[in-house]
Amino acid sequence: MREASLPIGVFDSGIGGLTVLKELQRSFPGEHLIYVGDLARSPYGSKSAETIRHYAGQITRYLLSRQVKLIVVACNTASAAAGATVRQLAAPVPVLEVVELGAEAALDAVGGGGRIGILATSTTVESGIYSDKIRALSSSKGIPVPRIMQKACPLFVPLVEEGIWEGDLADQIARHYLEEMSVFQPEAVILGCTHYPLLKGAIAKSLPAGTLLIESAPAVVRAAGKILDKSGMRSLKTKDALTEYYVSDSVEAFSRHAGRILDRAVDLVHHVDLDACEGREE
Amino acid sequence: MREASLPIGVFDSGIGGLTVLKELQRSFPGEHLIYVGDLARSPYGSKSAETIRHYAGQITRYLLSRQVKLIVVACNTASAAAGATVRQLAAPVPVLEVVELGAEAALDAVGGGGRIGILATSTTVESGIYSDKIRALSSSKGIPVPRIMQKACPLFVPLVEEGIWEGDLADQIARHYLEEMSVFQPEAVILGCTHYPLLKGAIAKSLPAGTLLIESAPAVVRAAGKILDKSGMRSLKTKDALTEYYVSDSVEAFSRHAGRILDRAVDLVHHVDLDACEGREE
Numbered sequence: 001m002r003e004a005s006l007p008i009g010v011f012d013s014g015i016g017g018l019t020v021l022k023e024l025q026r027s028f029p030g031e032h033l034i035y036v037g038d039l040a041r042s043p044y045g046s047k048s049a050e051t052i053r054h055y056a057g058q059i060t061r062y063l064l065s066r067q068v069k070l071i072v073v074a075c076n077t078a079s080a081a082a083g084a085t086v087r088q089l090a091a092p093v094p095v096l097e098v099v100e101l102g103a104e105a106a107l108d109a110v111g112g113g114g115r116i117g118i119l120a121t122s123t124t125v126e127s128g129i130y131s132d133k134i135r136a137l138s139s140s141k142g143i144p145v146p147r148i149m150q151k152a153c154p155l156f157v158p159l160v161e162e163g164i165w166e167g168d169l170a171d172q173i174a175r176h177y178l179e180e181m182s183v184f185q186p187e188a189v190i191l192g193c194t195h196y197p198l199l200k201g202a203i204a205k206s207l208p209a210g211t212l213l214i215e216s217a218p219a220v221v222r223a224a225g226k227i228l229d230k231s232g233m234r235s236l237k238t239k240d241a242l243t244e245y246y247v248s249d250s251v252e253a254f255s256r257h258a259g260r261i262l263d264r265a266v267d268l269v270h271h272v273d274l275d276a277c278e279g280r281e282e
Numbered sequence: 283m284r285e286a287s288l289p290i291g292v293f294d295s296g297i298g299g300l301t302v303l304k305e306l307q308r309s310f311p312g313e314h315l316i317y318v319g320d321l322a323r324s325p326y327g328s329k330s331a332e333t334i335r336h337y338a339g340q341i342t343r344y345l346l347s348r349q350v351k352l353i354v355v356a357c358n359t360a361s362a363a364a365g366a367t368v369r370q371l372a373a374p375v376p377v378l379e380v381v382e383l384g385a386e387a388a389l390d391a392v393g394g395g396g397r398i399g400i401l402a403t404s405t406t407v408e409s410g411i412y413s414d415k416i417r418a419l420s421s422s423k424g425i426p427v428p429r430i431m432q433k434a435c436p437l438f439v440p441l442v443e444e445g446i447w448e449g450d451l452a453d454q455i456a457r458h459y460l461e462e463m464s465v466f467q468p469e470a471v472i473l474g475c476t477h478y479p480l481l482k483g484a485i486a487k488s489l490p491a492g493t494l495l496i497e498s499a500p501a502v503v504r505a506a507g508k509i510l511d512k513s514g515m516r517s518l519k520t521k522d523a524l525t526e527y528y529v530s531d532s533v534e535a536f537s538r539h540a541g542r543i544l545d546r547a548v549d550l551v552h553h554v555d556l557d558a559c560e561g562r563e564e
Binding site for chain 2: 039040041046047048050051154155157158159161162168169172173176248249250253275
């Protein structure tokens with residue numbers, strides 16, 4: 001029923017998920033991609049899990065109406081709060097989540113018994129999902145559970161959305177959040193929000209030299225490649241595939257930021273009415 | 283038809299409007315107040331005017347369903363983007379807007395030909411509404427138009443929402459935005475977003491000593507008093523009236539912040555489904 005020429009759906013609350021989209025574009029230039037950014041209701045990071053499940057449900061329904069062959073939840077908050085909802089609605093379409101893949105990458109990097117830091121939004125931190133996944137993965141691999149420190153960094157998203165990705169203010173805000181984390185001396189720190197890779201420079205400066213910063217995008221690309229190959233769903237095209245962008249708020253504001261993150265022109269930006277994609281979440 | 287015992291409706295995208303609500307509670311202890319905070323979709327400041335009109339329309343419809351006798355738009359962004367929409371939907375119920383009242387207070391303070399600074403969200407700044415109002419008021423009063431400098435301060439709202447109202451980081455972020463404004467040496471600066479009064483200390487430190495900071499809350503109280511008296515709609519109670527709070531997201535998170543801003547217990551917090559208040563905006 002599903003075909004290799006069908007698109008891959010990627011979504012985020014706003015522009016953060018573009019850091020994941022960029023890697024997908026680079027690695028799969030023949031795949032038709034549909035990106036949904038819920039700018040009319042962003043950011044998700046300080047909203048309740050219930051509200052986020054509602055929003056993620058609408059977006060999932062929209063992507064399914066576009067007959068996607070794979071859904072990538074490119075937003076850690078949505079992944080933490082609504083991962084199960086998305087999977088349930090999407091089945092049998094496979095779903096990749098940044099949280100799961102990021103946790104795995106961190107554990108692979110640190111090995112058993114090390115120290116892992118997690119930087120994320122308030123909602124993701126409160127959900128405890130990264131710690132849960134790391135613990136579960138450690139026990140399934142039979143290795144000692146790493147020590148974990150979490151830190152919510154609510155100003156990082158508005159900082160990125162304002163286009164301040166480096167410089168004094170970015171450094172100061174990073175220092176404000178990372179003092180305690182720096183004392184903890186983690187071997188690896190998960191950038192547990194898809195906006196955070198854009199602040200990588202400032203974050204690295206506030207942590208001990210040599211701290212490994214874990215982004216989820218490369219892990220998403222690897223996992224997507226495996227799923228497509230295994231199911232025979234990889235596109236037959238090898239280049240020049242379209243990326244379409246759908247945003248729930250102003251098309252202009254999105255295009256400006258997106259071009260800067262993706263390092264390429266962003267043409268096909270459309271408005272989408274997500275409230276029209278209503279249904280029932282559990 | 284309308285009665286003195288009916289409630290006054292006050293709304294904002296989130297918690298910022300509570301700085302206005304607080305003054306209303308203090309000045310009108312006998313008035314039944316209904317506050318709506320649209321936390322599920324806050325902040326408004328970086329969203330498009332069209333989207334904000336949609337949201338403000340839903341909130342207005344909700345307040346009208348509660349038979350309010352007066353509506354206070356306690357959000358500058360909503361006032362800038364959707365003031366006309368709210369007035370149109372609400373008529374004949376009177377509507378007070380923070381933008382109009384703030385512009386008037388600044389002009390009264392500075393007189394003709396002075397220098398006025400405006401700090402606001404991106405959407406409010408882009409609308410140019412403060413400059414327009416100040417120009418129109420000057421010409422109707424027959425006084426020279428003041429020189430005006432505007433500055434969007436997008437990090438102020440998330441800073442307040444995170445509860446960081448003072449200290450090093452607040453000072454640094456204020457300095458980041460106000461360097462140019464400080465050189466401009468305004469006699470008065472409009473705090474053109476209802477969150478900003480909570481950062482008054484940090485803002486004052488970054489401006490020349492003696493700069494007058496204009497808040498809209500006292501002007502709202504004066505204007506509300508006039509309307510109620512003129513229409514004979516002032517409540518017969520003189521104390522102990524209820525304030526009810528309705529939020530579109532988690533009740534718990536709101537109660538925590540609101541108690542701190544209002545300096546009193548916040549009991550009657552309910553969830554409201556604003557998407558159910560659908561209709562047609564122009």
